[in-house]
Amino acid sequence: MEEITCPYCGAVNDVETIDYNSDELYEEECDACGKTYGVIPRPRWDYDTAKLDCRNGMAEHKWRPLHQGREYPQECIVCTAYAGGKEQKDAMENKEDD
Numbered sequence: 001m002e003e004i005t006c007p008y009c010g011a012v013n014d015v016e017t018i019d020y021n022s023d024e025l026y027e028e029e030c031d032a033c034g035k036t037y038g039v040i041p042r043p044r045w046d047y048d049t050a051k052l053d054c055r056n057g058m059a060e061h062k063w064r065p066l067h068q069g070r071e072y073p074q075e076c077i078v079c080t081a082y083a084g085g086k087e088q089k090d091a092m093e094n095k096e097d098d
């Protein structure tokens with residue numbers, strides 16, 4: 001059950017949407033004004049958050065080589081840190097020190 005707002009009169013209707021498929025048009029009749037309007041279900045975005053301790057200098061990056069059999073480039077499996085070579089990686093890990 002979803003609360004759907006009628007585009008004609010603005011009344012909120014309780015609509016049973018359990019069988020609805022995304023992006024298809026469904027006809028509903030407004031309880032308040034009696035007009036027929038269309039409902040098009042859209043998927044909603046949810047956002048998860050994650051702590052990036054390594055990005056905040058609270059933990060080491062967890063480096064992993066991007067290509068098998070080659071040491072570099074490497075990326076961190078926790079955050080988006082990327083190191084193309086050893087010097088770059090060392091600089092990233094030691095940036096708190098200078």
Ligand SMILES: [Zn+2]
Pocket residue numbers: 006007008009010011030031032033034035
């Ligand atoms: Zn209405």
Ligand SMILES: [Zn+2]
Pocket residue numbers: 054055060061062076077078079080081
């Ligand atoms: Zn990281």
